[in-house]
Amino acid sequence: MGRTPCCDKNGLKKGPWTTEEDHKLTSYIHMHGPANWRTLPKNAGLQRCGKSCRLRWTNYLRPDIKRGRFAFQEEETIIQLHSILGNKWSAIAARLPGRTDNEIKNYWNTHIRKRLLRSGIDPVTHAPRLDHLDLSAILGNALCHVNPAASLLALLAAAGSQPPPHPSLINPELLRIAAALASLKQENPELYLQRLQESQLAQHQQTLTDPQTTPSQLTQQQQVELDRFLELNNNNNNNSGTQVSRQDNFVSLPKDFGFWNTIPELSDWYYQHNLISGGSGGNVSNANSSVTSTPLSSPAQVTPTSSTFLNGSLSATTTTEDERESYCSSLLKFEIPESLELLDDFM
DNA sequence: AATTTAACCAACCGCCGAGCG
DNA sequence: GCGCTCGGCGGTTGGTTAAAT
Missing domain, CATH: 1.10.10 (Arc Repressor Mutant, subunit A)
Structure with a gap:
């Protein structure tokens, strides 16, 4: 027997x-x-x-094992796949030729995980986390390279404003808006608080961080997410320099997403100007209106691919720690349309 | 120069599903 | 149908090396 x-x-x-x-x-x-x-x-x-x-x-x-340091593109792929698959190292390794699950797991635990934490991203949910955010680093970076208004972000966060400001505010233009919001908070705190209370962020965050156990097989939803990601990657690789249509590959920012929903007028304004879809406005059809996007209903928020957002400014073979960390931070920025200047009127 | 601490990663451990006998 | 092993997987350990004190 x-x-x-x-x-x-x-x-x-x-x-x-x-x-x-x-x-x-x-x-x-x-x-x-x-x-x-x-x-x-x-x-x-x-x-x-x-x-x-x-x-x-x-x-x-095994002869087909690729030794040596992970390429930038490999690291990015690991982060993307992990946001979809979780700790399914073998499944991730199956999509990274030449890399073993053990190697990927080690690399995740010793490099990527720490870098995400430093960038204020929860390595489990891939969502921004204020409690892991190194505000001093972000503040320092903003003061040196971006815009002094970043200090307002840190101040808002440090003051415990809930929900925390979305990392997209690191973008200089949004930082300018943050300054205006800070002013609003100062001049009319009741209105500001009212906006915050109307937020449905908590509900959305709960869906992002649903602590379900991971089955050994991919769930149907995970498979859908994975297919979507792989398709997007293929499209990006096959059409270098050509942006993939977000309408086809991403679901636009949900109306209740993050910071935007803390200021309903702001998100409404976007919808009305067709800068984001899903609300009262239209789809993202304007080439300059790439506010932000995120795949639909993943177990964790998936950050956009570098090829979509970095305009090739960072080579796929650049591998220094500083460059990678800089890239992680850049993932937290979003392009802001020129028409956003109209927000001054709103303010 | 010696010691301590941190980082890295190969290897092990224990669990589980599939499938053999 | 049952008991058991194989092969695969994810989590963890511990040895080695590098950096800091």
């Missing part, structure tokens, strides 16, 4: 592999193929468990 045990662990070697062991394993698999891990160690002359041999082969010795 059943099978004989995979291996008797007594007397089998553990720990790091020697080059001699690697050579034995590689030679055997080249001759016989990676089949029947139970009998492989004995046949190959290895004092190892079959499981250990399989791990060594799949994670290190």
Whole structure:
């Protein structure tokens, strides 16, 4: 009944592999193929468990493994896929040729996760998180490179305004608006608070952070998200320099999304001017009206791809920590249409 | 120069579903 | 149909190296 045990662990070697062991394993698999891990160690002359041999082969010795540092594009893909798939490392690895699940998992835990946290993004939900936001870093960056009005953001956040300002405010133009909002808060705090209370942000955030357990198989929704992402990636790769139609690949900003909904007049103004869709206004049809967009109903908010937003300013092969971190921050910016100047009237 | 701390990553552990006997 | 193992997976550990004190 059943099978004989995979291996008797007594007397089998553990720990790091020697080059001699690697050579034995590689030679055997080249001759016989990676089949029947139970009998492989004995046949190959290895004092190892079959499981250990399989791990060594799949994670290190396999000839198609791409060693070395992750390319920028790979990192971006990992972040995107993780936002859709969660900690399904094998599923992510299946879409990154040459990378193993173990390698991706390690890289996520030691690099990407920390970088997202520093950028104020929850690495689990991929949503902006004020409690993880390094405000001093953002403030410093804004003061040096963007616009002093960023300080208003930090001040608002530090003052505990709820819900927290959306990171898109890091954009200089939006920072200008933030300054006006801060002024509104100062001059008419009751109206300001009323706007905040009318927000449905909490409800939306709950849908973003629904702590459901992850099944071993992809859910139908995850598969849809993944297909959408892969299709978008293919389109971007096949049409370099050509922006993918958001109307086709993204669902425009929901009306109850983030910061915008904290100021209903602001979001209404956008709808009325057809800058975002889904509300009383029309679709995103204006080429200059790429306010923001997000895929529909993902378990976590998915950030747009770099090719959509960076205009090729950052090469796919640039890999320094500073550049990557800078890119993470840039993901938090959105393009603002010139017509947004009309907001001055609104203010 | 010595020690401590942090970062990295290969390898192990334990669980689970599929499938064999 | 049942018991068991295999193969795969995600989480965790611990050894090694680099950086900081």
